[in-house]
Amino acid sequence: MSASLPRPLPASDADELPRRLLTALVCAAVEPGLPGVLLFDLPDAHLATVAAVLDRLLAGPTGTPVPRTALTAATTDEDLWSRPRVSRGPHGIDFALDPGPLTEPVPGPSLVVVPDLARLSVPGKRAAVQLLGADVATVEQSGLRRRWRPAARWLAVCRTEDVPRVSPHLLDRFPLRLTVPELRIRPGDTPLGPLPATWTQALDRARSTGPRTPLHPADDFAARVLELLDDQDGTGQRRALALSRTARALARLDGAERITADHAEAAARLLRLRGARRPSAEPPPGPDTVDTARAGARILPGPWPDRRPAPGTPVLEPGPAERIGSGRAAGPWPTTDTPYPEDTAGPPPEDSPLRTPARRTTGPRAARGPVVGVRPARDLWDLAPVRTAMEAAKYRAVRDRSARLVILPGDLRGYVRAPEPVRMLTLVLDHTCREDWDWHAALDPFLQWAYVTRAPVHVVEVGGRGAPNEVRAESFTALSTRSPRIAAALARQPGRATPLAHGLQLAEQTLRRAFRHHRAGLVEALLVVVTDGRGNVPLAASRRGAAGRGAVGRTGIDDALAAAGRISGMDRTRLHSLVIDPGRQPYPELPHLLAEALDGRVVMGRPEHEAADRGR
Amino acid sequence: MSEPQSRAAAPAPRVPILPYSRIVGQEDLKLALELNFIAPRIGGVLIAGQRGTAKSTVVRAFALMSGGELPVTLPINATDDRVVGGWELDSLMRGVAKPQPGLLEEADRKGLLYIDEVNLLDDHLVNIILDVVSTGVLSIQREGIDLARQLTFGLVGTMNPEEGSLRAQLLDRFGLMVAASELDLDERRRMITTVLTFEEELEAEDSAWLRAAQDEDDTLRTALLEARDRLKDIRLDESVSGLCAEAAELLGAIGQRGDLLVAKTARALAARDGHRQVEPDHVRRVLPLALRHRRPESAHGAALTWGPDEDDRVSALFG
Numbered sequence: 001m002s003a004s005l006p007r008p009l010p011a012s013d014a015d016e017l018p019r020r021l022l023t024a025l026v027c028a029a030v031e032p033g034l035p036g037v038l039l040f041d042l043p044d045a046h047l048a049t050v051a052a053v054l055d056r057l058l059a060g061p062t063g064t065p066v067p068r069t070a071l072t073a074a075t076t077d078e079d080l081w082s083r084p085r086v087s088r089g090p091h092g093i094d095f096a097l098d099p100g101p102l103t104e105p106v107p108g109p110s111l112v113v114v115p116d117l118a119r120l121s122v123p124g125k126r127a128a129v130q131l132l133g134a135d136v137a138t139v140e141q142s143g144l145r146r147r148w149r150p151a152a153r154w155l156a157v158c159r160t161e162d163v164p165r166v167s168p169h170l171l172d173r174f175p176l177r178l179t180v181p182e183l184r185i186r187p188g189d190t191p192l193g194p195l196p197a198t199w200t201q202a203l204d205r206a207r208s209t210g211p212r213t214p215l216h217p218a219d220d221f222a223a224r225v226l227e228l229l230d231d232q233d234g235t236g237q238r239r240a241l242a243l244s245r246t247a248r249a250l251a252r253l254d255g256a257e258r259i260t261a262d263h264a265e266a267a268a269r270l271l272r273l274r275g276a277r278r279p280s281a282e283p284p285p286g287p288d289t290v291d292t293a294r295a296g297a298r299i300l301p302g303p304w305p306d307r308r309p310a311p312g313t314p315v316l317e318p319g320p321a322e323r324i325g326s327g328r329a330a331g332p333w334p335t336t337d338t339p340y341p342e343d344t345a346g347p348p349p350e351d352s353p354l355r356t357p358a359r360r361t362t363g364p365r366a367a368r369g370p371v372v373g374v375r376p377a378r379d380l381w382d383l384a385p386v387r388t389a390m391e392a393a394k395y396r397a398v399r400d401r402s403a404r405l406v407i408l409p410g411d412l413r414g415y416v417r418a419p420e421p422v423r424m425l426t427l428v429l430d431h432t433c434r435e436d437w438d439w440h441a442a443l444d445p446f447l448q449w450a451y452v453t454r455a456p457v458h459v460v461e462v463g464g465r466g467a468p469n470e471v472r473a474e475s476f477t478a479l480s481t482r483s484p485r486i487a488a489a490l491a492r493q494p495g496r497a498t499p500l501a502h503g504l505q506l507a508e509q510t511l512r513r514a515f516r517h518h519r520a521g522l523v524e525a526l527l528v529v530v531t532d533g534r535g536n537v538p539l540a541a542s543r544r545g546a547a548g549r550g551a552v553g554r555t556g557i558d559d560a561l562a563a564a565g566r567i568s569g570m571d572r573t574r575l576h577s578l579v580i581d582p583g584r585q586p587y588p589e590l591p592h593l594l595a596e597a598l599d600g601r602v603v604m605g606r607p608e609h610e611a612a613d614r615g616r
Numbered sequence: 617m618s619e620p621q622s623r624a625a626a627p628a629p630r631v632p633i634l635p636y637s638r639i640v641g642q643e644d645l646k647l648a649l650e651l652n653f654i655a656p657r658i659g660g661v662l663i664a665g666q667r668g669t670a671k672s673t674v675v676r677a678f679a680l681m682s683g684g685e686l687p688v689t690l691p692i693n694a695t696d697d698r699v700v701g702g703w704e705l706d707s708l709m710r711g712v713a714k715p716q717p718g719l720l721e722e723a724d725r726k727g728l729l730y731i732d733e734v735n736l737l738d739d740h741l742v743n744i745i746l747d748v749v750s751t752g753v754l755s756i757q758r759e760g761i762d763l764a765r766q767l768t769f770g771l772v773g774t775m776n777p778e779e780g781s782l783r784a785q786l787l788d789r790f791g792l793m794v795a796a797s798e799l800d801l802d803e804r805r806r807m808i809t810t811v812l813t814f815e816e817e818l819e820a821e822d823s824a825w826l827r828a829a830q831d832e833d834d835t836l837r838t839a840l841l842e843a844r845d846r847l848k849d850i851r852l853d854e855s856v857s858g859l860c861a862e863a864a865e866l867l868g869a870i871g872q873r874g875d876l877l878v879a880k881t882a883r884a885l886a887a888r889d890g891h892r893q894v895e896p897d898h899v900r901r902v903l904p905l906a907l908r909h910r911r912p913e914s915a916h917g918a919a920l921t922w923g924p925d926e927d928d929r930v931s932a933l934f935g
Contacts, residue, residue: 033815077693097705126692126736135632135676138689140698140719143705147686149632169776172667214816222808226801236668237799237807244808259812375740394703395760397711410759468921 017183021050022192023270024176026199027249028153029057029109030206034245036132036154038117038174040163040341041181049191051113051155058109058153060207067110069101071124077373080127082144084390095393097143102127102152110152117170118162123373125170128154132173133238143394163341165512172235175242177271177339202253215251217244217259224261228268239340243267271339377414387413423455423524424514426507430531431494432463433582439530440490442580442605446528451481455526458510459486462503462531465493469545471537473503475510500535501559502542508567515570527567527577527598530605533590535560557590564597580605634673634814636681637832641803642674647885648794648905649678652770654843655884656727658791658877660770662734662909664777665796671774672732674796679730681833682840687730687772688723690745692737699744700756715761720745720754723769734773735782742786745771749789788870791877792902793909795922843887850883851893859899859933866929867903869910877906900934 021039028034042050051068058066071080081100088094099105102112114120120128131137131150139146156174158166185191205212225243244259246267251259374387391411399406425446450457460475461467467474478486507527514522535556541547567577577600581591595602639646648661663671679687690699701718708714723729729745731737737745748754748767755764771790775782787793799807817823860878869875879894881902886894904922 081693096709123693126733129733129736130691130693135673136686138691140689140691140694142695142697142702145698147689167779169667169778211821212819214813214820216816217809217812222805225808226804236666237670237804238668240804240808241811244812248812394705394708396709398708398713 017180018185018192020270021178021180021183022053022195023250024178025050025054025057025192026195026203026253027246027270028054028176030202030252031245031249032151033133034175034242034249035150035152036128036156036174036176038156038158038171038177040158040160040177040179042157042183043181044115046183046185047113047115047157049185051111053192054153054155055111057203058111060204066108067101067104067106068113069110070113070115071120071127072115073119073121075121075124077123080123081139081141084386086386095390097390099139099144099146102131103137103139103144103146104148104150104152108151112152112154114154114156116162117156117158118165125167128156128173129170133175160341166342168342171340171342172238175238175245179272179339198255199253202255206252215248215256215259217248218261220261221247221259221264224264228264228273230274235340235343243271243273246270274338373416374413375416376410377412379414380412382415382417384413384415423450423453424458424511424522424526425450425455426458426460426510426525426527428460428462428503428507428527428529428531429464429489429492430462430498430500430503430529431465431492432496432498433530433532433534433584434494435582435584437582437606439580439582439605442603443490443528443530446526447481447486449526453524454480457481457483457486458507459489460503460506460510461489461492462500463495463498464489465495467495470495470497471499471502471547472542472545473499473506475503475506477510497537497547498535498556499537499542500531500533501539501556501563502537504529504560504563504567505539505542508563511567511570511575515574522574525575527575527600528580529577529594529598530580530582531591531594532582532584532587533557533560533579533594534584534587539563561593561597564594568597568599576600578603582606631680631686632815632818633676633680633686634811635826635829635833636674636677637836638810638814638829639670639674639677640807640810641799642670642796644794644905645671645674645796646678648792649675649772650840650888651881651884651902651905652772652792653678653682653840654887655847655880656770658770658880658884660728660790660792661772662782662787662790662793663772663774663796664793665774666778666798667776669796669798671796675730675772675774679728682837683726687728688719688726690719690729690731690737690741692731692733694719694741696740696744697759699741700754702759702761713760718754720748720767720769721765724765724767726769728770728772731771731773733775733779734786735775735777735780742783746785746789750785787909788873790909792881792905794905795908840888843884843890846890847883847887849892850886852879852883853893856882856894856896856899859896863899863903863930863933864907864910866933867907867911867926869907871910874907874910877910878902881906896934900930903930 024037028037037054039050055065055068056063079100080102082103083098083100085096085098086094087096101110104110114124114128131152132154134150137148137150154174160179163171186193222244225240225247229239229243243264244267247263248259250266250270251263254263256263374384377383377388388407388411389405391413392405392407395408395411396405399408427443427446447457449455456477456479458475458477460473462473463470464474476485476489507529511525511527514525537547538555539559539562567575577595577598579591579595579598579600579602581588581602581604583604583606592602636646645663648663652658652661663675665671676686679685697718699718699720701721702716704714704716719729749769749771752766752768753764754767756762773782773790813825817825820826857879860882861875864874864878867874878899882894882898885898885902886892889898891898904926908922
């Protein structure tokens, strides 16, 4: 190894940010195994500059820009994989189909820029998952069949507060991640600072196509990588490989003969991994520590303020405590500067964000959503004229020797539009509050409303017996109230835990997704929560999938109120919330507190005389 | 079904896929793919796993090892004419009608259809595939094409359950299901070293490391082909076939396909291990592979898990 390692990151202040960012971009350019750079909180004004820097690093001494594509919220499949070319021919309009930008038709690296990863369209997100870090990629579309080894580098930006809206599956595809909120760039040709001569040579070597001397890891390298990662379970192998490849890139910049533990350290500092830079502040709180400020919990005035359970008081029935879940030792709490913010507790990512949501294909509103694709037409409404003409052009020479463009019914193509259900019912069922109560009568009016309005029903089950993980809620969507899954959910027996906060978060993400995807088409959404409000699983425990140590206290309740508060911030003109109170004792005020947090109202579920009897 | 792979030695591939013999861990996943190769009538493998568990890499590496080429791959955004077949577009524009077989026909020739991110596949493609795999017939009446062909192929799919579940009908079409597992600490160390070494050796002009890996792949391929030859001679006693049915009933497997799959898979395992007849241990070993996705909860979209409860029930049966 040569005497000095690259020292791109000696301090954590904003002055060093350009240097760190430049190092990361150079690593991405020299190392094909680091195809994705994700920048959290990059100021909008700097994206063009940063993209230009990466472009120059990839282009090399010729300075010819590499092919560049921008993916946005409006990107459709048609923009990505094939590129129709329309020209004037001897017999009128001619069509041809060229490979699209993501199929990398030009040899060598290209650049894909995503200005806002959280708002990227579903086709764009799916493309990222297919291509980023893939060994090979395949496209099979009309007139286009291609298999290639992806070499494009992706530069994406995401605001930290939007991270919960992005699938961890997608985030995981970005090996290089930096938080750069206060990036200051210099005027002139080197906005992120000058490039050392040795780095320029390393970039030239990376661009050459000939064989090169292998750069192997030292014996202690892999062990040090894993120590630095300090990984949680379930995060897969990509982070370890990302750190290893970053270390290898730094070793190349260093002109080293082996990849050493020092290179791993330098890579960890570059990415701001906690193992490389332990904060010196007071010890971070454990997962189950009650921290109402951080959890966003709010103390709400209630009708019975004296009877709210005191902090630390168990909310369960008296009796011996029974351990819930498999348990897990308290681990470190991630810092805000972590490159992996999706690991921290917070609202869960959108459910199935890479799938096109379920939709109705009939009715007047079916034709109002934004265009997301094209398919063979079923009728003469909403035709896609260009694709129809292209389809006919394929057969022009075969059908008519005079080469006139003849359109037959089979050529007709219609738009595929994003789903636009008209109304939606979200039902949160807390099985642990039911006891012997037959809740069908209380729920019937809402299910009838969904039936009459043909609204899809999203059911969130809290504390159902037989749940795969009892500290987590489960949810599903039924396109019709006739779905047998709804009847099965209503008949489910209670389990032991009440992850109410998690259930409300699932409801929140469903509603948020509905408002986001269906936009103006969603005229009304109804949220019905059946619960006594006695959540006994903190949100952090649900996120981990295992109960923590020690008394839960009222953390589960506070987390549920915080989740309800977030729901109340949604569109009040279209979202109506209510809580059905089973009338359980003690703490009869909890459903009212929850309704207040939801900005909704309370409906008595059990007949009042029955509830009063139970209260005595 | 045509023989998916010939006995001729596979050419040394220079594609950037880690050699199968160098993949660290994932023993269940490898076992499922190997058993499906030995007994293609098993009908395919569904691989579920969290992000970054090398699901796709293992499938592609296996295809390279066993057949010398990458699998027939159906990307999630394929158009339906590429799936069922149509006309070659360039020829058509020149006035020449030249049929272009679709991926399903290609899968029939090669034995397998690989679908990466199978749970993200659009519904209309799922419907097409279900029609073909359930009837064994590809029928096209469109764009001037009128044909019906008998097709048979196994499905291999990978999915990340975080992105949603799979329709019950499609789930049932996968012979086996396996959960890609996390690696332990030692395996992770070896994985890092192996991947970095492979990527470097790939750039070298002549790599002894890659040659050695190729030799090991060839040896394994020969062993699997020999096991496939032995398969027809493997005996399945009545007592063991009764055990298959009993285990399927005990675990609440839906339909008869579960019983048959347990028996077929256990036979393949016996062939792989060089036994002359299926033993109860073979049955026990393959139960999670064959029945994980055939239990009633799975059909209703529940998590496709196999936990201590299932192990306890199986232990009670096998003693």
